[in-house]
Amino acid sequence: MSQAFEKRHSKEKIGGSIQDTSIVRKFTILFLLMSVIPTVVLYYFYEQIKEYGRIQLTTNEFNVTLIFIVLGVIVGYASMREVLSQLVQVTESNRRALESILSPERIRALGEEKNEIAVLAQSFSAITERLEENVRSLELARKTLHAVMTKIGQGISNMQNIDTFLGLILETVTDGLGGKVGALFVLEEDKKTLTTRCVYGSPVEPHRQKPVEVREGTTLYSVLTSRRPLLFPELPADIKETKSFAYLSLTPMVCAPLIMKEKTLGMVIVSGRKVPEMFEEDEVNLLANVAAQTAVSIENSRLNQDMEKTYFETISALALAVDAKDRYSRGHLDRVAEHCVMIARKLGLDAQDVQTLRDAARLHDLGKIGIPDEVLQKKGSLSDQEWALMRKHPEIGESIIKPIRSLNHLCDVVRHHHEKLDGTGYPDGLKGDAISPLVRITTISDIFDALTSERPYRDRMSPAQACDELRKMGGKIDQDIVEAFAEALSEHRKM
Incomplete structure (x- = not known):
């Protein structure tokens, strides 16, 4: 409370000194100088002329001269008063502006200043400093906002x-x-x-x-x-x-x-x-x-996730419908997904890759929806023409999910899960490093489930026998993944 009083008192002192005390005093002195000095000088010259006779002035001429001097003083007085009034107004406006930007100590210091011009100059200097500080702050904020928006904008595309x-x-x-x-x-x-x-x-x-x-x-x-x-x-x-x-x-x-x-x-x-x-x-x-x-x-992400979930569940239902047509392969998609997750965790893959494998495994045979039932459910060997048709299912599956942007990351596994490391797979004949780790895992899981499932032309194998068959495939599939899978199966059985 005392600080507020001192601040207010100091402000009043600044305004009061300019309006009431100092300016009135200086104006009085100025008026006296303007009035007395010209009169004294004029009288002195008159006496000189009168005494020496060099210049003679009549009384009328002197009166006229005196009238002009008085008029000059009056005009000067009016002009000076107008100027000083404007100065007072500027100073008062300046004082009000200072109320929000100066500390009480600075205001007291200005209040003690006897020179109003100095007060005005210092006040304007303080205001200028604050304006410059505000400009710097605004510029910093602008640059910060620009940096934020630029970096975020660049990150959106990636x-x-x-x-x-x-x-x-x-x-x-x-x-x-x-x-x-x-x-x-x-x-x-x-x-x-x-x-x-x-x-x-x-x-x-x-x-x-x-x-x-x-x-x-x-x-x-x-x-x-x-x-x-x-x-x-x-x-x-x-x-x-x-x-x-x-x-x-x-x-x-x-x-x-x-x-x-x-x-x-x-x-x-x-x-x-x-x-x-x-x-x-x-x-x-x-x-x-x-x-x-x-x-x-x-919020937009949540809406998109709900939509993506609906897309996936709808397409997954189609894949399961195909899976259910054949009693020998029924449950194949879920088992392959389970094996993929088991291998991924054994290899230490991150949560995102594990989820991608799970989802891709559930859709990897989606393309079989485009294969005639007589080919899918044929108990005997397929003819060359039927086999060529069956080999189309990875491409058909990819064509179904590719238009859905949220499922694009599953296309690699869906299209390439029948590729082999030696280039003998289909549909693209990829070799070696061109086949991603997620595809390699899905391929091994797919073959393993086929070997351990009952078929009309053979009995199903035990997990150990299936792992031996996978090892016999040598360079066609990733043997490091085969061994990791075998270890994971062994650990799972012990549990």
Whole structure:
């Protein structure tokens, strides 16, 4: 309260000194000088002329001269007053502008200044400094926003999934704000828990983080319900106590909710700064804008995932319908998928590859829907013409799923699961490294299930016998994968 009083008092002192005290005093002195000095000088010259007779002035001439001098003084007075009035107005406007940008100490210093021109100059200097600072801040914000949008724009074309995209957004905005750690959380359907989707600036693995419960009255609840960004100069107590947020325990912290229309989808948090400064208002607003666009991306991704799931389930149902036609191969797709997953995990493939193998295995024989039943269910040997027709099913399967962008990543396995490393496979006769690891795994799983399934022309083999047959195929298939599969089968039987 005392600071506010001092600040107000100092401001009044600046305005008062210009309007009431100093200018009036100086104006009076100026007026006296303009009035007395010309009169004295004129009288002096008159006496000189009168005494020496060099220049003679009549009384009328003197009166006229005096009148002109007086008029000049009056005009000068009016002009000077007008100029000074304008100066007072400018100074008063300047004083009001200073109220929002100068500290009380600086205002007191200006109030003690006796020279109004100096006060005005210093005031304008202070305003100019603030304007330059604002321009620099705006330029920094513009460059930061440009960098964020450019990097995100470049990443969109290379984006493989929504998590990659969200990670790119988080990395870019955290660096753009000069933050140390960033995290993005998604609100689950129950609206009561937050799941860590991606983390930047910390070795924490998002999928290993436990979901965080959102309770009423907590900081997280405030962020989600406020529908606006919140800045915390000091770390809230409940955040400190949340073990899942230990890596975010840096100050200052700024949080922004992910809002899509009326739906709150989660939040993004940036904590700590690489420079010892508080987040500026424009930086907080930048995070809010990025959060809003991120929410749109998440919602669109969810809609796309629902659509992709529908596509896959529909096409998978077609593949299962084909599978069910033949009692000898019934269940083949599910068994091949199970074996593919077993091999993939034994080889240490990542979760995305495991899922791709599972999905591709369920669709790998989809193309048989285009093969006549009399060929598919023929008990005897196929003729050359029938065999040529059967060999078309990988291409038919690919042609069915290729138009669906979300299933494009399965095309390689669907088309090439009958290729052999020595180039004797079909439909493209690929050799060696041209055959991807996922295709090699599917090929081995497909052959294994055929060997261990009953056929009208032979009995089914045991898993051990089937593995021996796979080994006998030598360079046609990947023997390293065969051995990994044999080990996985052995471990599975022991379980």
